[in-house]
Amino acid sequence: MSGPETRTPREGYEGTGPGAITPDGCAVEVYTRLPAGDEPDVIASAVPAGASLLELGCGTGRVTHPLLERGFAVTAVDESPRMLEHVRGARTVCSPIETLELDERFEVVLLSSFLVHAGDVRVRDALLRACRRHVADDGCVLVQREGEDWHERVPRERRAGGGLIRIAAADPTGDPRVSAIRCEYVFPDATWTQTFLSRRLGREEFEEALAGAGLVVDAYLTEDRTWVRALPAGRRTG
Numbered sequence: 001m002s003g004p005e006t007r008t009p010r011e012g013y014e015g016t017g018p019g020a021i022t023p024d025g026c027a028v029e030v031y032t033r034l035p036a037g038d039e040p041d042v043i044a045s046a047v048p049a050g051a052s053l054l055e056l057g058c059g060t061g062r063v064t065h066p067l068l069e070r071g072f073a074v075t076a077v078d079e080s081p082r083m084l085e086h087v088r089g090a091r092t093v094c095s096p097i098e099t100l101e102l103d104e105r106f107e108v109v110l111l112s113s114f115l116v117h118a119g120d121v122r123v124r125d126a127l128l129r130a131c132r133r134h135v136a137d138d139g140c141v142l143v144q145r146e147g148e149d150w151h152e153r154v155p156r157e158r159r160a161g162g163g164l165i166r167i168a169a170a171d172p173t174g175d176p177r178v179s180a181i182r183c184e185y186v187f188p189d190a191t192w193t194q195t196f197l198s199r200r201l202g203r204e205e206f207e208e209a210l211a212g213a214g215l216v217v218d219a220y221l222t223e224d225r226t227w228v229r230a231l232p233a234g235r236r237t238g
């Protein structure tokens with residue numbers, strides 16, 4: 001498949017640069033270039049080996065592919081058909097996460113890439129409900145959230161995949177809890193930008209949002225508390 005995305009951009013989200021841009025402003029080409037980093041290791045160390053795993057917002061399969069190599073059975077969901085074209089070896093489902101209704105439950109549901117910070121609370125809550133709907137009662141949900149000071153610590157940048165990722169600004173919006181994050185991806189041959197909305201989500205607020213979807217924190221998996229394992233509420237831990 002080629003050509004632009006046909007789905008309408010999400011309000012407050014946009015991207016510029018060559019090639020297809022997803023409804024949330026991501027450049028498909030950028031995600032084919034970025035390495036997986038330590039994310040597959042964080043995930044693999046937090047869940048049972050070989051588990052069935054539902055990855056929500058999988059993009060081009062940057063993290064999907066290393067998870068498949070580690071023996072997980074991955075179902076990869078994204079609303080962008082242009083992203084999904086790059087996913088190999090996993091079952092793919094093209095759908096918004098909010099309305100996903102698979103006739104199956106998974107041992108692990110993965111909501112990464114800070115999607116839980118959606119600018120619109122209704123979207124965020126719908127994402128978390130989709131996690132709860134698709135996780136087995138004895139399974140777990142892994143969520144990746146932003147670091148505590150990310151809206152203040154701008155500009156900041158890092159090198160990845162032969163390019164530079166720069167968080168150029170976190171601009172105020174009409175809602176004091178929401179910033180418009182401006183991100184630049186600078187490569188030798190091309191530059192892309194993405195603007196997206198990010199709602200601040202401190203620990204208490206995050207745990208309340210989980211509870212609203214019938215989930216409870218089991219463990220913060222990393223020292224910076226950006227990776228979280230949550231369980232269906234009511235399940236006994238330990």
Ligand SMILES: C[S@@+](CC[C@H](N)C(=O)[O-])C[C@H]1O[C@@H](n2cnc3c(N)ncnc32)[C@H](O)[C@@H]1O
Pocket residue numbers: 022023024026031056057058059060061062063077078079080083095096097098112113115
């Ligand atoms: C920032 S990219 C990250 C992709 C991948 N998780 C990674 O880490 O490489 C976000 C991806 O999530 C998808 N996405 C964002 N919001 C979504 C939603 N509500 N439903 C389905 N897909 C969504 C976008 O199309 C995009 O491919």
